[in-house]
Amino acid sequence: MINYNHFIEEFTQGKCHSFEEFQRIAKQFGLFFEKINGEMILGYQGRGEVDQVCYEFYRYFFPETKLQVKNFNLIAKIHEVHFQFVLEQVNEVYQKYNLPPRYDRTLSIRENAVLLLNTLKIKTAIRKEDLEFIQYILKY
Incomplete structure:
Protein backbone atom coordinates (compact mmCIF):
# COMPACT_ATOMS: atom_id res chain seq x y z
CA MET A 1 0.00 0.00 0.00
CA ASN A 73 -0.73 27.74 -6.35
CA LEU A 74 -0.77 25.36 -3.37
CA ILE A 75 -2.90 22.76 -5.15
CA ALA A 76 -0.54 22.69 -8.14
CA LYS A 77 2.47 22.39 -5.80
CA ILE A 78 0.94 19.44 -3.92
CA HIS A 79 0.07 17.73 -7.22
CA GLU A 80 3.58 18.34 -8.55
CA VAL A 81 5.19 16.73 -5.49
CA HIS A 82 2.63 13.90 -5.52
CA PHE A 83 3.35 13.22 -9.21
CA GLN A 84 7.10 13.01 -8.49
CA PHE A 85 6.43 10.79 -5.48
CA VAL A 86 4.31 8.37 -7.53
CA LEU A 87 6.92 8.33 -10.30
CA GLU A 88 9.59 7.27 -7.78
CA GLN A 89 7.28 4.64 -6.29
CA VAL A 90 6.51 3.15 -9.73
CA ASN A 91 10.21 2.93 -10.54
CA GLU A 92 10.91 1.29 -7.16
CA VAL A 93 8.33 -1.39 -7.96
CA TYR A 94 10.00 -2.07 -11.31
CA GLN A 95 13.35 -2.40 -9.56
CA LYS A 96 11.94 -4.85 -6.97
CA TYR A 97 11.31 -7.23 -9.86
CA ASN A 98 14.78 -6.66 -11.34
CA LEU A 99 13.39 -4.53 -14.15
CA PRO A 100 14.82 -1.18 -15.23
CA PRO A 101 12.89 1.96 -14.25
CA ARG A 102 10.27 2.51 -16.93
CA TYR A 103 8.11 5.43 -15.94
CA ASP A 104 7.13 7.26 -19.12
CA ARG A 105 6.52 11.00 -18.59
CA THR A 106 4.57 11.18 -21.85
CA LEU A 107 1.91 8.92 -20.33
CA SER A 108 -0.50 9.74 -17.53
CA ILE A 109 0.01 8.32 -14.05
CA ARG A 110 -2.88 5.94 -14.75
CA GLU A 111 -1.39 4.76 -18.06
CA ASN A 112 1.93 4.14 -16.31
CA ALA A 113 0.13 2.02 -13.70
CA VAL A 114 -1.49 -0.06 -16.46
CA LEU A 115 1.92 -0.47 -18.13
CA LEU A 116 3.42 -1.57 -14.81
CA LEU A 117 0.59 -4.05 -14.20
CA ASN A 118 0.82 -5.48 -17.72
CA THR A 119 4.59 -5.84 -17.42
CA LEU A 120 4.45 -7.59 -14.06
CA LYS A 121 1.48 -9.88 -14.69
CA ILE A 122 3.26 -11.69 -17.53
CA LYS A 123 6.51 -11.98 -15.56
CA THR A 124 5.63 -13.27 -12.10
CA ALA A 125 3.23 -13.28 -9.19
CA ILE A 126 2.83 -9.71 -7.94
CA ARG A 127 3.37 -8.83 -4.29
CA LYS A 128 0.22 -7.77 -2.45
CA GLU A 129 1.60 -4.33 -1.54
CA ASP A 130 2.48 -3.71 -5.18
CA LEU A 131 -1.02 -4.68 -6.32
CA GLU A 132 -2.46 -2.31 -3.71
CA PHE A 133 -0.19 0.46 -4.96
CA ILE A 134 -1.29 -0.12 -8.57
CA GLN A 135 -4.94 -0.12 -7.45
CA TYR A 136 -4.35 3.16 -5.62
CA ILE A 137 -2.97 4.74 -8.81
CA LEU A 138 -5.82 3.40 -10.93
CA LYS A 139 -8.31 5.06 -8.56
CA TYR A 140 -6.33 8.35 -8.73
Missing part, protein backbone atom coordinates in the same frame (compact mmCIF):
# COMPACT_ATOMS: atom_id res chain seq x y z
CA ILE A 2 1.18 3.52 -0.68
CA ASN A 3 2.75 5.14 2.35
CA TYR A 4 0.94 8.47 2.77
CA ASN A 5 3.15 9.39 5.71
CA HIS A 6 6.20 9.01 3.46
CA PHE A 7 4.58 11.38 0.95
CA ILE A 8 3.81 13.92 3.71
CA GLU A 9 7.39 13.72 4.98
CA GLU A 10 8.67 14.31 1.46
CA PHE A 11 6.27 17.21 0.79
CA THR A 12 7.12 18.95 4.09
CA GLN A 13 10.85 18.15 3.95
CA GLY A 14 10.55 16.09 7.12
CA LYS A 15 8.70 18.72 9.18
CA CYS A 16 5.60 16.49 9.40
CA HIS A 17 5.67 12.75 9.84
CA SER A 18 1.98 11.96 9.37
CA PHE A 19 -1.09 13.24 7.57
CA GLU A 20 -2.68 13.98 10.96
CA GLU A 21 0.24 16.23 11.91
CA PHE A 22 0.01 17.93 8.50
CA GLN A 23 -3.72 18.56 9.07
CA ARG A 24 -3.08 20.04 12.55
CA ILE A 25 -0.68 22.57 11.04
CA ALA A 26 -3.09 23.32 8.17
CA LYS A 27 -5.85 23.97 10.72
CA GLN A 28 -3.69 26.69 12.32
CA PHE A 29 -3.92 28.49 8.97
CA GLY A 30 -7.67 27.88 8.59
CA LEU A 31 -7.09 25.17 5.98
CA PHE A 32 -8.45 21.63 6.05
CA PHE A 33 -8.57 18.59 3.80
CA GLU A 34 -11.70 16.59 2.97
CA LYS A 35 -11.96 13.43 0.94
CA ILE A 36 -14.87 13.87 -1.48
CA ASN A 37 -15.67 11.44 -4.26
CA GLY A 38 -12.32 9.72 -3.76
CA GLU A 39 -10.34 12.96 -4.08
CA MET A 40 -8.55 15.04 -1.47
CA ILE A 41 -10.01 18.56 -1.51
CA LEU A 42 -8.44 21.61 0.15
CA GLY A 43 -10.92 23.69 2.14
CA TYR A 44 -10.63 27.08 3.84
CA GLN A 45 -12.52 28.36 6.85
CA GLY A 46 -10.37 31.26 7.97
CA ARG A 47 -10.31 34.97 7.48
CA GLY A 48 -8.32 36.86 4.92
CA GLU A 49 -7.36 36.21 1.35
CA VAL A 50 -7.23 32.47 0.65
CA ASP A 51 -4.28 32.77 -1.77
CA GLN A 52 -2.22 34.59 0.87
CA VAL A 53 -3.11 31.98 3.51
CA CYS A 54 -2.14 29.09 1.21
CA TYR A 55 1.14 30.84 0.47
CA GLU A 56 1.88 31.36 4.18
CA PHE A 57 1.05 27.71 4.87
CA TYR A 58 3.57 26.68 2.19
CA ARG A 59 6.18 29.09 3.58
CA TYR A 60 5.78 27.41 6.97
CA PHE A 61 7.45 24.36 5.42
CA PHE A 62 9.63 26.19 2.87
CA PRO A 63 10.64 29.56 4.36
CA GLU A 64 13.39 29.96 1.76
CA THR A 65 10.97 29.86 -1.19
CA LYS A 66 11.48 32.44 -3.92
CA LEU A 67 7.86 32.07 -5.05
CA GLN A 68 5.52 35.01 -4.57
CA VAL A 69 1.81 34.98 -3.71
CA LYS A 70 0.86 36.15 -7.22
CA ASN A 71 2.53 33.15 -8.92
CA PHE A 72 1.88 30.51 -6.26
Whole structure:
Protein backbone atom coordinates (compact mmCIF):
# COMPACT_ATOMS: atom_id res chain seq x y z
CA MET A 1 0.00 0.00 0.00
CA ILE A 2 1.18 3.52 -0.68
CA ASN A 3 2.75 5.14 2.35
CA TYR A 4 0.94 8.47 2.77
CA ASN A 5 3.15 9.39 5.71
CA HIS A 6 6.20 9.01 3.46
CA PHE A 7 4.58 11.38 0.95
CA ILE A 8 3.81 13.92 3.71
CA GLU A 9 7.39 13.72 4.98
CA GLU A 10 8.67 14.31 1.46
CA PHE A 11 6.27 17.21 0.79
CA THR A 12 7.12 18.95 4.09
CA GLN A 13 10.85 18.15 3.95
CA GLY A 14 10.55 16.09 7.12
CA LYS A 15 8.70 18.72 9.18
CA CYS A 16 5.60 16.49 9.40
CA HIS A 17 5.67 12.75 9.84
CA SER A 18 1.98 11.96 9.37
CA PHE A 19 -1.09 13.24 7.57
CA GLU A 20 -2.68 13.98 10.96
CA GLU A 21 0.24 16.23 11.91
CA PHE A 22 0.01 17.93 8.50
CA GLN A 23 -3.72 18.56 9.07
CA ARG A 24 -3.08 20.04 12.55
CA ILE A 25 -0.68 22.57 11.04
CA ALA A 26 -3.09 23.32 8.17
CA LYS A 27 -5.85 23.97 10.72
CA GLN A 28 -3.69 26.69 12.32
CA PHE A 29 -3.92 28.49 8.97
CA GLY A 30 -7.67 27.88 8.59
CA LEU A 31 -7.09 25.17 5.98
CA PHE A 32 -8.45 21.63 6.05
CA PHE A 33 -8.57 18.59 3.80
CA GLU A 34 -11.70 16.59 2.97
CA LYS A 35 -11.96 13.43 0.94
CA ILE A 36 -14.87 13.87 -1.48
CA ASN A 37 -15.67 11.44 -4.26
CA GLY A 38 -12.32 9.72 -3.76
CA GLU A 39 -10.34 12.96 -4.08
CA MET A 40 -8.55 15.04 -1.47
CA ILE A 41 -10.01 18.56 -1.51
CA LEU A 42 -8.44 21.61 0.15
CA GLY A 43 -10.92 23.69 2.14
CA TYR A 44 -10.63 27.08 3.84
CA GLN A 45 -12.52 28.36 6.85
CA GLY A 46 -10.37 31.26 7.97
CA ARG A 47 -10.31 34.97 7.48
CA GLY A 48 -8.32 36.86 4.92
CA GLU A 49 -7.36 36.21 1.35
CA VAL A 50 -7.23 32.47 0.65
CA ASP A 51 -4.28 32.77 -1.77
CA GLN A 52 -2.22 34.59 0.87
CA VAL A 53 -3.11 31.98 3.51
CA CYS A 54 -2.14 29.09 1.21
CA TYR A 55 1.14 30.84 0.47
CA GLU A 56 1.88 31.36 4.18
CA PHE A 57 1.05 27.71 4.87
CA TYR A 58 3.57 26.68 2.19
CA ARG A 59 6.18 29.09 3.58
CA TYR A 60 5.78 27.41 6.97
CA PHE A 61 7.45 24.36 5.42
CA PHE A 62 9.63 26.19 2.87
CA PRO A 63 10.64 29.56 4.36
CA GLU A 64 13.39 29.96 1.76
CA THR A 65 10.97 29.86 -1.19
CA LYS A 66 11.48 32.44 -3.92
CA LEU A 67 7.86 32.07 -5.05
CA GLN A 68 5.52 35.01 -4.57
CA VAL A 69 1.81 34.98 -3.71
CA LYS A 70 0.86 36.15 -7.22
CA ASN A 71 2.53 33.15 -8.92
CA PHE A 72 1.88 30.51 -6.26
CA ASN A 73 -0.73 27.74 -6.35
CA LEU A 74 -0.77 25.36 -3.37
CA ILE A 75 -2.90 22.76 -5.15
CA ALA A 76 -0.54 22.69 -8.14
CA LYS A 77 2.47 22.39 -5.80
CA ILE A 78 0.94 19.44 -3.92
CA HIS A 79 0.07 17.73 -7.22
CA GLU A 80 3.58 18.34 -8.55
CA VAL A 81 5.19 16.73 -5.49
CA HIS A 82 2.63 13.90 -5.52
CA PHE A 83 3.35 13.22 -9.21
CA GLN A 84 7.10 13.01 -8.49
CA PHE A 85 6.43 10.79 -5.48
CA VAL A 86 4.31 8.37 -7.53
CA LEU A 87 6.92 8.33 -10.30
CA GLU A 88 9.59 7.27 -7.78
CA GLN A 89 7.28 4.64 -6.29
CA VAL A 90 6.51 3.15 -9.73
CA ASN A 91 10.21 2.93 -10.54
CA GLU A 92 10.91 1.29 -7.16
CA VAL A 93 8.33 -1.39 -7.96
CA TYR A 94 10.00 -2.07 -11.31
CA GLN A 95 13.35 -2.40 -9.56
CA LYS A 96 11.94 -4.85 -6.97
CA TYR A 97 11.31 -7.23 -9.86
CA ASN A 98 14.78 -6.66 -11.34
CA LEU A 99 13.39 -4.53 -14.15
CA PRO A 100 14.82 -1.18 -15.23
CA PRO A 101 12.89 1.96 -14.25
CA ARG A 102 10.27 2.51 -16.93
CA TYR A 103 8.11 5.43 -15.94
CA ASP A 104 7.13 7.26 -19.12
CA ARG A 105 6.52 11.00 -18.59
CA THR A 106 4.57 11.18 -21.85
CA LEU A 107 1.91 8.92 -20.33
CA SER A 108 -0.50 9.74 -17.53
CA ILE A 109 0.01 8.32 -14.05
CA ARG A 110 -2.88 5.94 -14.75
CA GLU A 111 -1.39 4.76 -18.06
CA ASN A 112 1.93 4.14 -16.31
CA ALA A 113 0.13 2.02 -13.70
CA VAL A 114 -1.49 -0.06 -16.46
CA LEU A 115 1.92 -0.47 -18.13
CA LEU A 116 3.42 -1.57 -14.81
CA LEU A 117 0.59 -4.05 -14.20
CA ASN A 118 0.82 -5.48 -17.72
CA THR A 119 4.59 -5.84 -17.42
CA LEU A 120 4.45 -7.59 -14.06
CA LYS A 121 1.48 -9.88 -14.69
CA ILE A 122 3.26 -11.69 -17.53
CA LYS A 123 6.51 -11.98 -15.56
CA THR A 124 5.63 -13.27 -12.10
CA ALA A 125 3.23 -13.28 -9.19
CA ILE A 126 2.83 -9.71 -7.94
CA ARG A 127 3.37 -8.83 -4.29
CA LYS A 128 0.22 -7.77 -2.45
CA GLU A 129 1.60 -4.33 -1.54
CA ASP A 130 2.48 -3.71 -5.18
CA LEU A 131 -1.02 -4.68 -6.32
CA GLU A 132 -2.46 -2.31 -3.71
CA PHE A 133 -0.19 0.46 -4.96
CA ILE A 134 -1.29 -0.12 -8.57
CA GLN A 135 -4.94 -0.12 -7.45
CA TYR A 136 -4.35 3.16 -5.62
CA ILE A 137 -2.97 4.74 -8.81
CA LEU A 138 -5.82 3.40 -10.93
CA LYS A 139 -8.31 5.06 -8.56
CA TYR A 140 -6.33 8.35 -8.73
